[in-house]
Amino acid sequence: MPRAGSDEPDSFPAQTRADVVVVGGGPVGCATALAFARTGARVCLVDARPQSLRLGGEWLHPTGAGILADLGVDFAAESIPHAPGRGFAIFPKESDPIVLPYVGGELAVGCQHHLLIEAIQKTLARCPNVTMLAGCRVTEVARGRVAVATPDRKRSIEVTADLVVGADGRQSVVRQMLGHPGGSQPISYMLGVLIEASALPCTEFGNVFLGGPGPVLAFRVDVNQARVCFDVPADRVAWVRNPSGLLAAYQPTLPRPVHEACERALAVAPPAVAANQWLRRRQYGRDGVALVGDAVGHCHPLCAVGMSVGFLDAVTLAKSKSVEEYASSRRSGGRVPELLSMGLYDLFVGADAGTSELREAVYHTWRSSAAARHDTMRLLAVRETRRAALGVTFARLLVAASRRVALGSVRRPVGYTLGAVAGFANWAGWFARESLTN
Ligand SMILES: Cc1cc2nc3c(=O)[nH]c(=O)nc-3n(C[C@H](O)[C@H](O)[C@H](O)COP(=O)(O)OP(=O)(O)OC[C@H]3O[C@@H](n4cnc5c(N)ncnc54)[C@H](O)[C@@H]3O)c2cc1C
Numbered sequence: 522m523p524r525a526g527s528d529e530p531d532s533f534p535a536q537t538r539a540d541v542v543v544v545g546g547g548p549v550g551c552a553t554a555l556a557f558a559r560t561g562a563r564v565c566l567v568d569a570r571p572q573s574l575r576l577g578g579e580w581l582h583p584t585g586a587g588i589l590a591d592l593g594v595d596f597a598a599e600s601i602p603h604a605p606g607r608g609f610a611i612f613p614k615e616s617d618p619i620v621l622p623y624v625g626g627e628l629a630v631g632c633q634h635h636l637l638i639e640a641i642q643k644t645l646a647r648c649p650n651v652t653m654l655a656g657c658r659v660t661e662v663a664r665g666r667v668a669v670a671t672p673d674r675k676r677s678i679e680v681t682a683d684l685v686v687g688a689d690g691r692q693s694v695v696r697q698m699l700g701h702p703g704g705s706q707p708i709s710y711m712l713g714v715l716i717e718a719s720a721l722p723c724t725e726f727g728n729v730f731l732g733g734p735g736p737v738l739a740f741r742v743d744v745n746q747a748r749v750c751f752d753v754p755a756d757r758v759a760w761v762r763n764p765s766g767l768l769a770a771y772q773p774t775l776p777r778p779v780h781e782a783c784e785r786a787l788a789v790a791p792p793a794v795a796a797n798q799w800l801r802r803r804q805y806g807r808d809g810v811a812l813v814g815d816a817v818g819h820c821h822p823l824c825a826v827g828m829s830v831g832f833l834d835a836v837t838l839a840k841s842k843s844v845e846e847y848a849s850s851r852r853s854g855g856r857v858p859e860l861l862s863m864g865l866y867d868l869f870v871g872a873d874a875g876t877s878e879l880r881e882a883v884y885h886t887w888r889s890s891a892a893a894r895h896d897t898m899r900l901l902a903v904r905e906t907r908r909a910a911l912g913v914t915f916a917r918l919l920v921a922a923s924r925r926v927a928l929g930s931v932r933r934p935v936g937y938t939l940g941a942v943a944g945f946a947n948w949a950g951w952f953a954r955e956s957l958t959n
Contacts, residue, residue, distance in 0.1 A: 533671050533678055537652065539565035542667055542682040544659045544695050548578060548634075549814025549831030550688030551641040555592045556839035558648040565680050566651060567669050569658040569689075576713040576750075576793040577634040578828040579742050580606060580727055583627035584903040585829030588836055594644045596630060601640040602743035603632040608898060610723035611887070613880075614732025614774060618723070619887045624898050629727070631741045633748075637828075654678065659689070662698040664809050685810045686838065688831075691798060693816035699806060705798035708821050708866070709735055710753045712761055712792035716782035718747040727825070733774040736823055736869050749783055752797070752823070752870075761794050797821050799863060802830075802855045803959060805848035811838055817851075818859065821866040826858035829903045852959055854906030860955055861900050861911060874937050875922075875944010882922035893917070908956050915952055919945055 541557045543550050546568025554566040581589070596603045606629035608622035623629070632640070645651050656672035667685060669678040687695025691705055718741045721728050727740040735752030742748050751771060753760055760767035764787035772780055802818030805811060814831030834851060841847035868880050886893045896914050899905035926941045 533654065533657070533676065535676070536679045536681075537565055539563045539652065539680065539682045541565070541684045541686060542567065542680045543686045543688050544662070544667060545569075545687065545689035545693075545814075545816070546638070546642075546653070546655075547688065547690055547814065548638055548641065548828050549835055550686075551638060551645060552589065552592065552832050553686055553688050553813050553835040553838065554651055555594070555641060555645055555648070556835045558645070558651045559592060560839055562650065564648075564651045565654065565682065566645070567654040567657050567659055567667070567680070569656070574635055574793070576711060576795040578822070578825065579632060579634050579637065579748050580738075580740050580825040581630040581632070581637070582825065582829045582902045583623055583629055585832045586628070586630040588829075588832040589630075589641065592641075592644070592836075594640050596632065596640050599640050599643045601632060601636050601643075603630050603636070603640075604718070604741035604743050605629065605725070606631050606727055606740055607725045608727070609901070610726040610728050611884075612722075612728065612730045612774075612776075613884050616884070619884060620723070620726065621887065621894050621898050621901075622726075623902055624895055624904070627902070631727075631743070631748075633742045633746075654680075659694060662687075662695050662810070683809065684844070687806070687810065687812045687816045688814050688835075690815045691800070691819055693812065695806075695810060696804065696812055696816050699804065699810060699812070701804045703800065705800040705819065707755055708797040708799055709755055710758045710761075711795045711797055711822065712751040712753055712767065713795070714749045714751075714783050714786045714792050715742070715746050716749055716779070716786050718743075718745055720776075720778040720782035721747050722776050722779075728779075729823075730771075730774045730776075730779075731869050733771040736866070737771060737775065738823065738825075739779060749779065750822070751792070752821075752866075758794070761792055764788075764791070767792070799859075801955075802859055803852075805834075805851055805855075806844045807848070809844060811844045811847060813838060817855070820859040820862045822862075823866045823869070824858065824862040824901055826862055826901075826903055830855065830858050833903065854908075856956070856959075857900065857906045857908055857911050858903050860952070863955075864915070864952070873944050874940035875942070875947060878926050878941045879918060879922045879945065879948060882918055882925055885925070886918060886921055912952070912956060919949060 540562040661668035730737040739749040813834035
């Protein structure tokens with residue numbers, strides 16, 4: 522891959538021509554460039570930011586890991602530190618953990634965000650038909666053409682291409698050029714800490730600790746280290762400068778070794794921070810301009826679906842004859858991982874009677890039914906993306922929760938039962954509204 526580096530401003534051409542120009546070299550932009558390169562297309566990949574240590578996707582479901590493997594990305598061969606993951610271990614407050622393994626023994630990949638991108642870039646570097654404009658920012662987008670500013674902002678490069686792909690993340694300029702407003706909905710913040718992996722109770726799984734101010738997700742990113750992600754309510758983001766406040770708030774829900782390891786890590790460095798936002802996945806592009814990854818939409822990272830969904834965008838686009846064909850195939854299943862993520866997040870943080878009852882029904886169903894664990898993991902792993910499948914799972918949970926409330930109603934105040942029923946109605950309404958709209 523010819524690479525025009527940010528330290529060599531004169532090496533940038535004034536004009537360049539490609540079959541496909543990809544705007545954004547995050548995980549999905551790099552995967553898109555690779556998917557097109559594998560079809561023989563000449564690709565120009567433009568990325569504004571040199572490698573950074575920002576907090577982002579680090580758990581890749583087997584679906585996403587399989588797509589990268591098919592594209593020729595080999596973490597071990599590229600000497601990229603990583604660790605396999607066998608599924609999730611959920612730790613409800615004050616009850617035994619629930620283990621949800623991937624169906625068929627499939628494995629996820631845990632890897633630090635910048636190293637995951639490096640793994641794809643190393644594979645891209647061996648593709649002679651890919652040119653990278655590193656450290657360059659796309660400033661204007663039109664059908665068949667983008668204008669790119671060099672890293673020193675002193676010169677402009679014109680890239681012409683048959684297809685423009687916006688892989689430029691949540692604030693996508695390509696999305697704006699298509700006339701779609703951003704307008705992501707703020708949800709919460711994620712504070713990330715690296716600890717020693719041996720502190721995790723279930724080292725081979727993604728550990729989810731519930732019952733604190735927000736869920737905490739902890740998983741290995743290589744054989745020695747684990748990432749702990751604290752979901753922090755928007756009005757408590759000041760904890761980023763107050764580690765003792767953060768640790769005190771989550772202490773009751775964290776196993777002691779995890780808590781102590783976080784304490785040691787936070788004594789040395791502040792947590793990494795990122796905003797969690799929701800933008801519904803609806804716009805995939807048109808007329809020779811496509812959107813992929815977070816530029817299409819994004820959701821709470823609790824279910825770690827962002828990169829797998831984005832990689833599915835990438836390979837679907839590379840196989841499609843037009844942006845319209847791509848949009849139509851992705852629209853059918855693209856919203857299911859997002860609805861699952863937002864639904865599970867609200868289920869885990871909600872405190873009203875309906876949500877509490879539904880949450881207990883989910884725990885009970887996961888504990889008692891192998892079929893429910895199987896269905897949940899197919900949805901979580903982005904293996905099952907049909908809305909009907911999510912609808913059936915959701916309806917079964919509502920029925921189970923209603924039965925629990927009906928059986929317990931004689932022992933509970935009438936107000937509580939009515940509150941729970943109203944809560945179920947809210948959930949049903951939310952699900953119907955979200956799942957019926959594109
Ligand atoms: C805290 C947190 C934890 C997460 N955890 C997970 C997880 O465990 N698993 C998972 O699958 N997902 C996770 N996600 C989601 C995941 O990080 C995103 O879905 C993924 O990074 C999206 O990739 P992308 O390439 O579409 O966008 P981005 O990663 O945002 O990359 C966009 C790229 O475009 C570049 N760019 C932007 N504008 C321009 C421009 N004008 N010109 C040139 N370049 C431009 C940027 O420099 C950037 O490199 C998490 C997200 C957050 C916030």
